[in-house]
Amino acid sequence: xxNQPRNPVFxxxxxxxxxxxxxxxxxxxxxxFLLGASAVLARAAWIQGTLREKYLQALEVTTVxxxxxxxxxxxxxxxxxxxxxxxxxxxxxxxxxWLEDPPDxxxxxxxxxxxxxxxxxxxxxxxxxxxxxxxxxxxQLWQELARLTSISQxxxxxxxxxxxxxxxxxxxxxxRRHRRRQTDHMRPSDPAADEAAHPLLRLASxxxxxxxAVPEPAVPDRIVVREEEDYHPVVERVSLSVAAAxxxxxxxxxxxxxxxxxxxxxxxxxxxCHVVGARTSLKPEERRKLNDAWQAALKDWIPRRGRTGVEFxxxxxLRGSPGLRRIVRNRRQQIIESTVIHAPRAGRDVLLxxxxxxxxxxxxxxxxxxxxxxxxxPPDTTGHRPEPAxxxxxxxxxxxxxxxxxxxxxxxxxRMFVNGRPEEWNAVNADPRHPFLSRMVSAVLPPGSVxxxxxxxxxxxxxxxxxxxxxxxQGYLERPDEYRCLIYRRYGTGHGPITLAGxxxxxxxxxxxxVARRSGLRPLTDWARRFGFGVPTGVDLPFERSGHVPDSADxxxxxxxxxxxxxxxxxxxxxxxxxxxxxxxVRMMAAIANDGWLVVPHVASLxxxxxxxxxxxxxxxxxVRRRVxxxxxxxxxxxxxxxxxxxxxxxxTAYDTVRTDExxxxxxxxxAETGTNRPDHAWFAGYVPTDQPRFxxxxxxxxxxxxxxxxxxxxxxxxxxxxxxxRLSD
Numbered sequence: 159x160x161n162q163p164r165n166p167v168f169x170x171x172x173x174x175x176x177x178x179x180x181x182x183x184x185x186x187x188x189x190x191f192l193l194g195a196s197a198v199l200a201r202a203a204w205i206q207g208t209l210r211e212k213y214l215q216a217l218e219v220t221t222v223x224x225x226x227x228x229x230x231x232x233x234x235x236x237x238x239x240x241x242x243x244x245x246x247x248x249x250x251x252x253x254x255x256w257l258e259d260p261p262d263x264x265x266x267x268x269x270x271x272x273x274x275x276x277x278x279x280x281x282x283x284x285x286x287x288x289x290x291x292x293x294x295x296x297x298q299l300w301q302e303l304a305r306l307t308s309i310s311q312x313x314x315x316x317x318x319x320x321x322x323x324x325x326x327x328x329x330x331x332x333x334r335r336h337r338r339r340q341t342d343h344m345r346p347s348d349p350a351a352d353e354a355a356h357p358l359l360r361l362a363s364x365x366x367x368x369x370x371a372v373p374e375p376a377v378p379d380r381i382v383v384r385e386e387e388d389y390h391p392v393v394e395r396v397s398l399s400v401a402a403a404x405x406x407x408x409x410x411x412x413x414x415x416x417x418x419x420x421x422x423x424x425x426x427x428x429x430x431c432h433v434v435g436a437r438t439s440l441k442p443e444e445r446r447k448l449n450d451a452w453q454a455a456l457k458d459w460i461p462r463r464g465r466t467g468v469e470f471x472x473x474x475x476l477r478g479s480p481g482l483r484r485i486v487r488n489r490r491q492q493i494i495e496s497t498v499i500h501a502p503r504a505g506r507d508v509l510l511x512x513x514x515x516x517x518x519x520x521x522x523x524x525x526x527x528x529x530x531x532x533x534x535x536p537p538d539t540t541g542h543r544p545e546p547a548x549x550x551x552x553x554x555x556x557x558x559x560x561x562x563x564x565x566x567x568x569x570x571x572x573r574m575f576v577n578g579r580p581e582e583w584n585a586v587n588a589d590p591r592h593p594f595l596s597r598m599v600s601a602v603l604p605p606g607s608v609x610x611x612x613x614x615x616x617x618x619x620x621x622x623x624x625x626x627x628x629x630x631x632q633g634y635l636e637r638p639d640e641y642r643c644l645i646y647r648r649y650g651t652g653h654g655p656i657t658l659a660g661x662x663x664x665x666x667x668x669x670x671x672x673v674a675r676r677s678g679l680r681p682l683t684d685w686a687r688r689f690g691f692g693v694p695t696g697v698d699l700p701f702e703r704s705g706h707v708p709d710s711a712d713x714x715x716x717x718x719x720x721x722x723x724x725x726x727x728x729x730x731x732x733x734x735x736x737x738x739x740x741x742x743x744v745r746m747m748a749a750i751a752n753d754g755w756l757v758v759p760h761v762a763s764l765x766x767x768x769x770x771x772x773x774x775x776x777x778x779x780x781x782v783r784r785r786v787x788x789x790x791x792x793x794x795x796x797x798x799x800x801x802x803x804x805x806x807x808x809x810x811t812a813y814d815t816v817r818t819d820e821x822x823x824x825x826x827x828x829x830a831e832t833g834t835n836r837p838d839h840a841w842f843a844g845y846v847p848t849d850q851p852r853f854x855x856x857x858x859x860x861x862x863x864x865x866x867x868x869x870x871x872x873x874x875x876x877x878x879x880x881x882x883x884x885r886l887s888d
Contacts, residue, residue, distance in 0.1 A: 220486050220494070221384070226461075227481030227498070228419050232505035234434055234468055234476070236512040241434045242469065242572075244420040248401035250303070251389035254325060256296060256413030257318040262386075266292060295412060302410055306400055307393050317392055325385040336381050384487065389415055422462060424572035430517050432566040432596040433510065433699065433761055435467020436575040437476075466596070468508060470700045472762060478505035509763040511560040519879035520551040523872050524567035527859055546840070546862035547590075550597040550740045551872070553855045553880055556748040556845060559757035559783070561697075562853065562880070566597040599695075599702040602737040603858065606830030606865065607665045608841045609686075609732030611750060611797050614658055616685040617673040618793045625796035628655045631668045635675070641727060643667045644829075662800025663810040665827060667731050674730035675722040682729045683707050686736070688786050689746050690756050697741055697759040705738045733831060744856040747825075747843045749786055750797055751851035757783040801825055802848050812842065815870030821881050822848040825873065827865035837861040840868035846877055853880060 234242040255265045270288045271279055278284050300318075304311045401416045408414075422437045439462055461480060464473035481502030486495035528546050553563040570586050570593045571578075586593050595601060617623040631653035633646025643666055646652055653666045661669035674682065686692065692707035708725050728734025741759055749756050801824040804810040805817050811827045825844020832838060840862035845854040855876060862868040 220488055223384070223485045223487065225483040225485055227483055227502045229478030229480045229502040230420055230504045231422065231437065231462065231478045232476040233507045234510065235507055236430070236510040236514050236517070239426065239429075239514040241426055241430060241510070242422065242424050242437075245423045246398070247394070247419045247421055248396045248398065249391045249417045249419065250307070250393040250396055250400075250404065251415050251417050252299075252303075252318075252392050253389050253413040254321070254386050256299060257390070257392070258322055259318065261293070261296065299411060299413065303393070303414070306403055307396060309393060314392065321390045321392070325383070325390075328385055329381075329383045332383050333381050387487065387493075389417075391417070422576060424576065426514075427571045427573055428569045429514065429521070430510075430512055430564070431467075431569050431572050432598065433467050433512060433564050434572060435464060435469035435471075435700075436572055437462040437464050437469045437473075438575060439463075466594075466700060468510065468699070468761060471698045472508045476505045476508060479503040510761050511555075511562060511763050512564065512761060513562050513883050516553065516563045516879055516883040517565060519883070520553070520563045520565040520876060521567065521569060523875055523879075524549045524551060524565055525569075527862065527868065527872050528567055546859040546868070548592070548595070548597055548601070548860040549862070549872075550601065550858050551856070551876060552598055552740055552744045553853055553876070554744050554748055554757075554759055556752040556757070556851050556854050559745075559748070559759045560763075561759055561761045562883075563855075564598050564699075564761060566595070568593040570594065596699065596701065597740065597858075597860075599697060599699050599739055599741050601858075601860070602703050602705050602739055603839050603860065604734075604736060604830040604832070605732040605738045605743060606828035606839065606841055607667075607732055608743055608826045608828035608843045608856075608865075609736065609738070610662060610665070610670055610730075611801065611826060612685050612689050612691075612746065613670050613673055613682060613730045614662060614797050614800070615689075615789060615793055616677060616681045618658070618796060619685070619788055619790065620677060620681050622673055622676045623658060625658050625792075625799075628657055629661070629669050629672060630655050631661075631666050633668065635668050635671045635722070641668065641671045641722070658796055659800035659803050660809075662797065662826065663803035663807055665804075665811050670730040671722065671727050674726040677726065679708065679723050679726040679729065682726055683709070686729070688788065689749065691736075691738055691742055691746075695739075695741050695745050695759050698762050702741070703739055705742060706735055708735050732828060740856050740858050743841070743843050743858075744854050747845050747856065748854035749789075750794060750801070751824075751845040751854055753791065754786045754789045754794060755783045756786055798824060798848075801844065805844070806848075811866045812870050812873075815866055816842065816844075816874045816877075818874055818878060821846055821877055823873075823877055824848045824851075827870060829863075829865040832861065837863050840865045842866075842869035842873040844873065846880070853884075855880070 230244045233240055233244075255262055258265075266289065269292055270285060273288060274284065300311060300314055303309070304314055396416075401418075404411050404414055404416050424431075424434065424436075462477075464470040464476065469476065479500075479502065481498060482500040484495075484497045484499050485493055488494050527549055531545050549567045551563060551565045552561065554561050568589065568591050571582075574582050574586070614623075618625065623629075631643060633643050633650070633652030635641035638646075643652060645664075652668065653660070653664050656664065656666055656669060658669075660666070686707045691705055693704050694702045708729055725734050729736050745756060745759060802822070804826055805812045805823045807813060812823075812825060816823055816825065823844055823846050825842055828839075828841030828843070830839040830841060838861070840859040841857070842865055843854075843856040845851045855873070857869045857873045857876060859868050859872070
């Protein structure tokens with residue numbers, strides 16, 4: 159038994175002895191094993207914990223975009239005529255993956271897999287067949303679009319390539335910056351600093367890098383930009399039938415959508431252009447005032463805002479409120495959620511009081527007048543007589559301020575604001591007559607003799623004159639070289655004995671100079687303001703000016719010294735520093751015709767869908783007519799007799815040019831001096847019919863010459879057109 163071999167490792171008899179070197183190696187082996195196992199466990203724990211969360215967060219990263227839902231703006235209507243309206247525009251948009259050439263393999267694989275069951279996905283033949291079918295659908299799609307839109311496939315191919323080149327440039331630039339950031343982030347620390355560190359710190363740093371190192375992917379991570387998972391416009395402004403065909407057969411047009419937008423149109427061009435006004439896109443500074451969500455959505459649709467005319471003054475009613483859609487995309491820019499957070503609201507229509515046929519007639523009269531030199535103006539050194547620089551016609555209902563016609567010349571074509579050519583804009587902007595100026599409310603001119611009814615009211619109400627008091631006109635007030643009548647300057651004679659009615663009918667300056675000498679300046683300025691001069695009328699058109707009434711501070715009072723204040727003399731005959739707008743003059747005539755009520759002129763209808771007082775953006779007090787304070791019926795009757803005689807009597811200044819056999823007209827001529835070497839301004843303002851006045855009107859031709867000749871002829875034709883239009887509308 160002594161010769162039996164023994165295993166010293168398993169033999170625990172006392173005679174078994176282990177060498178000291180073997181035990182040390184055993185312990186070191188255990189330590190190395192434990193360290194390795196700890197590193198593996200730590201690495202696994204970090205991957206399952208921290209690294210897993212980071213990957214999950216990366217997968218869950220989403221981006222939020224906002225898309226505007228267009229809203230239609232309200233129309234501007236006059237009777238049955240559409241003056242401004244939104245027109246629908248349809249744009250065919252195609253998803254980038256359906257136009258990309260060659261198609262993206264990952265997208266193609268996902269598209270095929272989405273149509274197969276799990277068991278079919280393992281069959282290579284089925285997958286291959288479906289892949290070829292998907293490619294054929296792409297080809298058929300572009301063939302269908304070419305047939306439907308009548309655009310050649312070559313042209314569509316070029317459009318596809320242009321979109322693809324642009325998207326690829328964007329993607330390349332984004333990924334270039336992304337790789338640069340990744341390289342900077344993963345750059346190793348400074349080796350010199352590592353060598354200077356303590357050996358234990360270097361060991362700890364090495365272990366940390368070993369545990370937390372992120373394995374680099376075999377293929378570098380690539381960012382998918384939004385443009386690669388979005389729709390792109392391919393064909394713009396297609397017809398409704400084309401849009402309907404695509405929407406009706408989505409199976410024939412995969413990856414295609416039709417986007418609806420609108421643009422403003424002005425079907426009548428120049429008709430009532432200063433009344434209608436224009437809408438344009440928001441300016442950059444206006445866009446910056448929008449919140450971030452709206453600004454982000456403006457890439458697809460730019461809202462418009464009224465700039466002039468009714469488009470401006472009634473913008474709060476006309477403007478539609480676009481909707482806003484919130485779109486959430488995953489890291490591959492695929493839409494995972496789409497929510498409408500603000501529903502669109504269409505704008506409401508505004509119905510104008512304008513009569514289109516009368517408006518067209520008035521604009522034609524103005525255009526003809528601006529091409530006709532004034533006969534009473536002598537020719538210049540070249541033998542040519544000057545033509546009027548501009549003109550204005552307004553017709554208003556004396557009862558409620560409803561404006562039937564508001565024409566300003568020269569005019570312009572509103573369609574320029576939609577698709578105007580540069581040469582058209584240059585021509586209008588270079589026109590010295592300022593076609594964009596709305597002369598109804600923005601032109602301030604001396605009124606001349608059309609202001610004399612106000613002077614007559616001041617004289618009668620202050621007791622300076624009686625209607626039947628006779629005044630002897632010798633052609634000048636005191637001296638032959640100043641304060642004269644036109645008849646004296648031309649023929650060297652005066653009007654002789656005249657009453658107030660005769661002074662108005664014959665436009666006797668000397669009569670009203672005498673009133674100014676008796677009254678002084680203050681009563682005249684007081685009555686000018688009572689008739690609404692010096693302040694806006696409150697018309698619902700923008701950029702209305704107030705005009706100017708001279709300061710009423712005056713040392714002369716009624717019945718004092720016989721010295722004549724030059725300012726008072728000028729104001730009495732509508733000159734001096736007095737300036738008015740045509741809208742103020744027509745309202746003055748309406749007040750004389752309607753027994754002393756100052757109405758509020760308005761171009762938007764007070765009925766139906768047009769206006770409510772709680773919506774109006776004008777002063778509430780301007781919505782209600784008011785009486786001219788201190789104006790008596792007897793004063794109005796005396797003034798009306800003079801205005802009627804102006805047209806009816808042979809000695810009236812408008813007898814030859816304004817009188818018609820069809821209608822009795824009352825009014826006042828005015829020839830306003832400009833103080834320059836340019837011709838006078840020609841005015842005529844009045845009302846019809848004389849027995850039961852319904853309509854007040856004004857005609858003014860800037861630098862048109864004589865009021866009785868230039869403006870009177872236009873006024874006669876205007877009244878004929880007015881009465882015809884009213885009969886037809888009734």
